[in-house]
Amino acid sequence: MTLVTPSIIGRSVHELPTPIAVLDDSALEHNLTTMAGWCREHGVELQPHGKTTMAPALFDRQLAAGATGITAATPAQVRVMREHGVPDVQLANELVQPGEAAWVAGEVAAGFGFRCWVDSPDGVEIMQAAAAPTGAVVDVLLEVGSPGGRTGTRAAAARDAVRAAIGRAPNVRLTGVAGYEGSMAGDRTPPSMAAVRAYLETLRAAGEELAPDVDGEVVLSAGGSMFYDVVADVLTGGGRVILRSGCYVTHDSGMFRRNSPLDGPDAPARLRAALTVWGTVVSAPEPGRAFLDVGRRDASFDQGLPVPLAVLPRGEREPRPLDGAEITALNDQHAFVALPVDAALAVGDRVQLGISHPCTTFDKWRWIALAGPGGVVADVVETRF
Template structure:
């Protein structure tokens, strides 16, 4: 038996080959088949819609999952911070999009030195101000490398990104005047415009993407080769493909999605708001990340306390969703209907259950999560379960 283990605070260990129902709880598990399904489904969707995928790596920060995303056809991995770029470089990611402004000259200098040393390293980052362009150029200049930049289109009241055409003209002029920067296209994040797929949100997102498209048309002549357009989290990539990827002459544009959460999908926010979930979806992503917990106490007929809390599961986009129940000593979980997590403490979940439910102290409960990013960052190691529910591997995160 392989020696890889998942150490827990209490000293228990998870061994390769161990069945999921014997793992010490709380424990985060990845369903390998569901992961593979999501990887191939998204890759196929991107192919069918003529877009590339550079999945956001901040979701998992798991090099083993980056490798699977790249093997499935991703053309790079997206980072949010210079430290994430470093981690990705350390794990041999061939191309990184820093989906953010790079305004720390020392970090820019490090990245430029990597580019100068490795002609195969692909790197792009975002710009949205003249001041930012000047800081980036100052950092890059010493290396002699040229850094590809994308002009960020923003929206009033939203996050980073130019607000007006006048802002965009000024930033374009600053890039043109910077000897070590090269304009590659436009970028933006529609996910900061809306948080659900209600009709009014879809209007806001489409209108924003249309402005991005217009900005790309504007600056096409400044760009050598196809103009890059990159947008797309895990909630609106259908609208992104529709607005940004259609109607271009051949080889005129490269549209790059950056969806991160699709890889595990979830049982909450993205279950309700993914283009690939719900009754009308052509094919559905599957929730691949869950957390198993044990019932510590059933002090009242309608209340059970579980041994997983804010340290273990996401709570920023909704509380966890009880999915299945495993009676103590059983090996086959059953659906857990009628139960609801009503609150979390650091290490406890409050589970409201029907008073006549058989759930007993020592039983286990599988919690679906809402928003994978904030569950991954709570775990240094997750158990990858094979089709028999046995630990096939240990997936490490590097936050």
């Protein structure tokens, strides 16, 4: 890193070696302020999921924009956040490794704002055993799942068992409920919306059920980047609503472009795709076909292939839109581009690819160029996966 990054600051992204991941600073800022404004307007908090970027510099910008904490998926992510000085972290999982639970409890005793999820009496017991020697009281959210779904209690009886276990655990404090509606559906078709709404209604009812066990306002935490409008609609009025959207921060040109509450013709405001990957045409061996030096190592492919956005023809200075081109396959380090009959890409042309699903593009890069006005690199954003 030290060999590469200092030399790129102040240079145009169009001069830099490809493949290269680029964050557009103005699009990023637009997304941070748009989402912060949306949350304010809807009376909900945002603790963005940090696993999307694992970029401490972006955590700072999210907190500066009004986020009340950062969410983590694993204890290792919690450690990165704590080390960076994030004051409040929500671990959106049960913390069941005794060593990690003991470390967290020690940090809580030292003033770390932390809460994690529980969905079993075993999980409560592990946390109690870890916290007792430190004297810390660790806050937990009872996770509400759904039959056949991901983690989380399936029914009221399981929730009662967890509540009873918390009642026996003086170093564990119940503060509310949590769940993830994003694992119920992957688009905004009417059946998906109905499933998400029904699940969120269960979550809200669970929060009402356990309110007598909670000191103060019940926390209700849900919300990825596809259904936060439904989350706000169903949960508002039931307690302190905390969203955990992660992908909104860069948005994308694929799954979230099609399915975000803040995109499309009817949206009240539109997020912008802030993360793209640039590649170069390394071969154009037959009509209608070109190959880029971008592959599975460089861009996500788990929720749709990258989308060609623009081309900078060899020797030119201004990119222009690349209409009609499509990525049809990715190898480790090649992208197959299919071109319309009237279009051509030449060897040496540079192509900008939009991505689908930010999380799995971020984790491919140890650093990402932050492009300011005119595509000049203003900074380098490090990731800590």
